[in-house]
């Protein structure tokens with residue numbers, strides 16, 4: 001079992017998201033994340049899907065997706081150079097002044113923005129890789145008891161040149 | 166000039182060459198129904214239940230190769246089709262099912278008889294869509310027929326909101342449609358096929374496993390040629406039965422859970438398994454680790470997703486069965502398989518499918534009688550022991566078709582499927598082999614059969630039990646016959662272990678049932694009466710006949726492989 005990535009071009013129609021996600025639940029595939037949005041062609045949506053599976057299941061998932069009428073193209077991103085980012089908001093609550101100071105430092109180290117601030121809370125806006133976001137969450141968890149996390153799921157696009165990963 | 170949606174609907178069906186539609190009315194389809202009233206090209210069949218409606222369309226489609234067309238209303242009309250659609254999905258039967266829907270503006274309001282039928286059937290249809298603008302209506306109907314019949318066939322659902330049916334719009338019905346996400350495989354990879362051929366050629370003990378795809382692809386002739394030229398024995402799946410005539414010298418029998426002994430051993434012993442048009446369902450493979458353990462496997466299927474899903478294969482080939490076999494036949498050369506064939510024949514002698522004559526009227530004798538009475542025609546079955554006996558003992562040739570519910574195993578399928586097949590083939594005898602349980606699930610269709618002049622012959626094997634389940638209780642659950650005795654009433658003792666003299670009478674009386682509908686009823690209690698009963702039934706062309714065969718309650722379907730066991734581990738006695 002490992003995480004694998006798929007980019008899926010689908011018809012931008014009612015019910016297509018339900019159909020794709022229904023495949024994962026109906027066949028007990030282990031969906032990790034799924035994001036969707038329109039593309040340069042407004043009749044086409046692109047999904048970025050992360051799934052945890054073994055090799056055989058992953059092949060089967062790609063085939064099952066491929067045979068859906070609404071699916072235009074399946075791209076296996078697992079071994080493709082990518083740009084991949086996930087949006088994440090992290091709110092640290094019930095902060096002391098010292099806590100705030102520490103959050104600022106963390107923001108600096110992780111190179112993320114402080115998007116908002118209140119009497120005893122700080123909001124971080126992060127646009128990192130999924131893994132880096134995981135690390136950030138782990139760190140915040142270890143330091144603060146009261147945090148609120150919202151994650152968007154990763155979106156990915158193939159690199160233009162293989163060097164700029 | 167613009168026309169209404171309902172007019173375009175009928176025009177579309179006419180242009181698709183639809184001659185029959187299975188329809189049940191309701192508030193959300195009264196407009197298209199009204200339009201059908203005004204024309205003569207398309208016959209509307211009125212079933213008595215929407216589940217049966219779908220099975221009738223399946224029988225129609227399977228017996229003709231045409232798309233079965235269905236029309237039902239929204240809400241309960243639509244939900245009643247679900248079992249049928251699932252059945253068609255698992256057995257790859259081309260259907261287009263139109264469901265009425267509440268007007269677009271009411272969708273989402275929990276309006277009267279509103280259900281999200283597209284959502285409910287997403288995983289059991291090949292494609293499903295709600296028509297959301299009048300402009301798209303023609304294109305969507307064209308797509309529906311195209312998707313249903315091409316590639317691996319299947320059911321397509323088109324949800325028609327009431328206001329779309331009334332709205333004026335383009336009168337044009339497109340001649341063709343291109344769908345960017347749907348490109349069925351049309352070619353065949355010759356390199357892979359060469360590999361497959363080399364493998365068969367080098368084999369000492371080659372075996373062909375033919376599935377339903379051979380029949381769907383109309384490749385029986387090509388299969389026969391390959392088997393004959395290369396002298397390769399053939400086994401079939403339940404759905405593949407009939408891919409080779411059952412009397413053919415190279416035909417061994419069905420493999421799988423209730424397969425023939427020699428067929429299952431041949432699968433276990435072969436060194437190359439050439440499989441075509443099967444998805445290696447668990448009823449065929451048993452324990453996957455021990456399936457065809459000595460064989461290199463070639464797998465040809467039109468569905469990419471069927472390949473290397475259940476069984477890891479050595480040579481996967483995505484192709485239409487007929488195309489692939491035609492190509493192979495160009496190369497095919499005779500092989501020497503004499504010893505292998507002899508070995509298989511010896512296995513079959515060891516444990517043949519016996520024609521049991523040991524106690525009264527056995528189910529085998531009924532099958533034998535049906536074989537003798539019909540050398541052409543269509544045979545449908547329901548689901549249960551009688552179905553398995555039929556798959557084991559019914560003999561098929563080029564003039565006989567076998568229609569059964571394989572993938573979903575839907576009780577209630579057999580009788581309506583027969584009615585649908587008879588409507589499509591009035592000149593052919595149509596026989597339905599059914600059980601006393603499953604027949605009761607759709608026997609209201611007797612009215613349809615009478616009304617539509619579809620004089621089918623129902624061979625009802627009455628064992629007074631849900632026999633298939635009873636068999637499991639008998640063998641594996643200490644004869645605790647929970648919920649399988651169809652004579653049981655509240656007056657019965659709680660822990661009954663089988664019939665005795667004090668049992669209540671069986672309900673219903675199927676002879677009175679037949680009479681109530683104006684059908685013929687014949688009750689057969691002794692083996693000596695089988696032939697005469699079938700002859701009598703054949704002589705009735707005015708109405709259906711129900712022949713009730715009173716068979717013993719404790720008959721078993723053997724051989725049997727218990728679910729999850731290897732196919733070589735058969736219970737024989």
Ligand SMILES: Cc1ncc(C[n+]2csc(CCOP(=O)(O)OP(=O)(O)O)c2C)c(N)n1
Pocket residue numbers: 547548549550551552574575576577599600601602603604626628630631632633634
């Ligand atoms: C709709 C449906 N419900 C339940 C089952 C489970 N099932 C399979 S065979 C069977 C018994 C069928 O009894 P009958 O029609 O009398 O046939 P027999 O096995 O006795 O020949 C049952 C309950 C099924 N296949 N389909």
Ligand SMILES: [Mg+2]
Pocket residue numbers: 549600601602626627628629630631632
């Ligand atoms: Mg029964």
